[in-house]
Amino acid sequence: MADMTTLATARPLALDPDRLLPVEPRTREIARRLYAAVAGLPIISPHGHVPPQWLAEDVAFSDPTSLLVSPDHYVFRLLHARGVALDELGVGGRPLTAAESRRAWHLLAQHWPAFRGTPSRFWMDSVLADVFGVTERLAPESADAIYDRVAEAIAAPDFRPRALMERFGIDILATTDDPVDDLHHHRTLRDDGFRRRVVPTFRPDRYLEPARADFADLMTDLSRASGVDTGTYRGYLAALEERRRFFKANGAVSSDHSHADVVTLTLDENEAARIYDAALRGVVCSGDATAFRRHMLVEMARMSTEDGLVMTLHPGVHRNHHSPTLERFGPDTGHDIPTTVEFTRGLQPLLDRFGTAEGFQLILFTLDETVLSREIAPLAGFYPSVYAGAPWWFLDAPEAVRRFRGAVTETAGFYRTSGFIDDTRAFLSIPARHDMSRRLDSGYLAQLVAEHRLDEDEALETVIDLVSTIPRKAFKL
Structure with a gap:
C-alpha cells in the first residue's frame, strides 16, 4: 500500500x-458511558438499496470512485452543484x-472543502479512517x-462484500x-449458508401508478x-x-411505498375496475390515475393485514427534478428534491x-420536518399500528437527527419509532451512518439524565433498545 506518512504537506x-x-x-461523561454500551452492537439495516447481487456473487469492487463516489447521491450531487459534470464521476x-x-x-479531493x-x-x-486505515485528510496533494x-485494499479477499458485512x-x-424480481440473488445467499440475513423488500410503486406510459407493459410483466x-x-x-406471498416466502418483512403524497381513499370496485381498464388501454385521465393510486395504498394496507408485511411510506419527493439530467443519465441521479407533505387528513381513510x-x-417517514411534531408523532402516539x-x-x-428526537419523543416517546434507517446504496458507509445515530442518541439521552428527567439506568436501557429491540419490533424482525 502507499505510504501515507510520506505526504508532508497533507494534514492528518x-x-x-x-x-x-x-x-x-458532565453530560459528555454520561454520553460516553451510554455510547460505550452500543458502539459494538450488531447493525440492523431494515431499509436500504445495496444491490443483492454484490453479496450473492461476492463481487470485487473495481475501483475507489465506483465504490465511494459514483453510487453515493450525497457525494456526486454536491460535486455537480460545484460544476462537476456527472459523466466525469x-x-x-x-x-x-x-x-x-x-x-x-481528484475532482472529489479538489472540491472536498464543499463538504465541510x-x-x-x-x-x-469514517470510511477512509476506519475501513481503510487512511491517516491523512483528503486533499489534492493526498x-x-x-x-x-x-x-x-479492495483487491484483497477480505474487502469483498460478504467479508465486509461480517466485519x-x-x-x-x-x-x-x-x-x-425472481429474487434469485437472495436464494443464492440462503442456499450458500451465508450467516448474515439479507432480505428483500417489496417495492410496488411503478405497478400502482396507472398514468405511466408503460403501465400495460408492467401488467404483462406482473402477470408473467x-x-x-x-x-x-x-x-x-x-x-x-x-x-x-412470494416475497414473504423468500424472507421479506416489509413493503415500501414512495409516492408524491399519502392521501388515501377507497373506490367502489366497479369504479376501480373502470379506471384500471382505461389504464390498460392507455386512455386513463390524470385525476382517475391519482385516485386509483390513492385507492391502491389502502389495498396495500389491506394486504398487509393479511400477509403480515410491515408497510412503510416514504412520500413527498419530486423525482427527477431536472429533465435534461433524467434524459441523459436516467433516474436516481441526484436531482430528487423534497416537497411538503400532509399525513393527518391524508391517512385518515386508511x-x-x-x-x-x-x-x-405502518412506518411513516418524511422529508418535511414540519410534520414530525404536528402530525407523525401524534399519529404514532395514538395508533398502535403507527x-x-x-x-x-x-x-x-446530525442536526436533523437531534431535531427529530426533540420533535417526536415528547409526544410519542422512543418506543413508537423505527430505529435508525441508513437508506443507502453506499455499502461501506453503513457502519459510519449507524455510528453517527448511536452517538447522537447517546448525547440526547445523556442530556435527559443531566437534566434529571431520566435516570441513567433508564437511559442505558433505552439506548440499547434503540439499536436492537426497537427496529426488530417495528419491522417484525
Whole structure:
C-alpha cells in the first residue's frame, strides 16, 4: 500500500473519540458511558438499496470512485452543484477507465472543502479512517496516495462484500426489489449458508401508478411473474397478492411505498375496475390515475393485514427534478428534491379501516420536518399500528437527527419509532451512518439524565433498545 506518512504537506485525518457527543463535561461523561454500551452492537439495516447481487456473487469492487463516489447521491450531487459534470464521476452506469476513475477522485479531493459540515464529510472520513486505515485528510496533494491505498485494499479477499458485512457486524440487511424480481440473488445467499440475513423488500410503486406510459407493459410483466392474468382489476389484485406471498416466502418483512403524497381513499370496485381498464388501454385521465393510486395504498394496507408485511411510506419527493439530467443519465441521479407533505387528513381513510387492525404495522417517514411534531408523532402516539420513521435521506444528518428526537419523543416517546434507517446504496458507509445515530442518541439521552428527567439506568436501557429491540419490533424482525 502507499505510504501515507510520506505526504508532508497533507494534514492528518484523526477521528476524535468524542465526535458528536455533547460539549458540556458532565453530560459528555454520561454520553460516553451510554455510547460505550452500543458502539459494538450488531447493525440492523431494515431499509436500504445495496444491490443483492454484490453479496450473492461476492463481487470485487473495481475501483475507489465506483465504490465511494459514483453510487453515493450525497457525494456526486454536491460535486455537480460545484460544476462537476456527472459523466466525469461515473454516474448513470458508464464504467470509468482507470485514468477516468483517478481523475474523478481528484475532482472529489479538489472540491472536498464543499463538504465541510455535511454528513457526507463525517461518513467519508469514517470510511477512509476506519475501513481503510487512511491517516491523512483528503486533499489534492493526498488524493493519489489515498486512491492507491483504497484500490489496493479492495483487491484483497477480505474487502469483498460478504467479508465486509461480517466485519461490519451487519446482522440484517434489507434490499429494495421490484415485485417481478425472481429474487434469485437472495436464494443464492440462503442456499450458500451465508450467516448474515439479507432480505428483500417489496417495492410496488411503478405497478400502482396507472398514468405511466408503460403501465400495460408492467401488467404483462406482473402477470408473467405471478402466473395470474392481469387483464382485469381482480386479476391485478390477485397478482399483487401472489407476488407479496412470494416475497414473504423468500424472507421479506416489509413493503415500501414512495409516492408524491399519502392521501388515501377507497373506490367502489366497479369504479376501480373502470379506471384500471382505461389504464390498460392507455386512455386513463390524470385525476382517475391519482385516485386509483390513492385507492391502491389502502389495498396495500389491506394486504398487509393479511400477509403480515410491515408497510412503510416514504412520500413527498419530486423525482427527477431536472429533465435534461433524467434524459441523459436516467433516474436516481441526484436531482430528487423534497416537497411538503400532509399525513393527518391524508391517512385518515386508511387508518379508519386498519389503524387498530391486529398485526398491521405502518412506518411513516418524511422529508418535511414540519410534520414530525404536528402530525407523525401524534399519529404514532395514538395508533398502535403507527411508528415514526427515523430521519430519512436529506434529514439523516446530525442536526436533523437531534431535531427529530426533540420533535417526536415528547409526544410519542422512543418506543413508537423505527430505529435508525441508513437508506443507502453506499455499502461501506453503513457502519459510519449507524455510528453517527448511536452517538447522537447517546448525547440526547445523556442530556435527559443531566437534566434529571431520566435516570441513567433508564437511559442505558433505552439506548440499547434503540439499536436492537426497537427496529426488530417495528419491522417484525
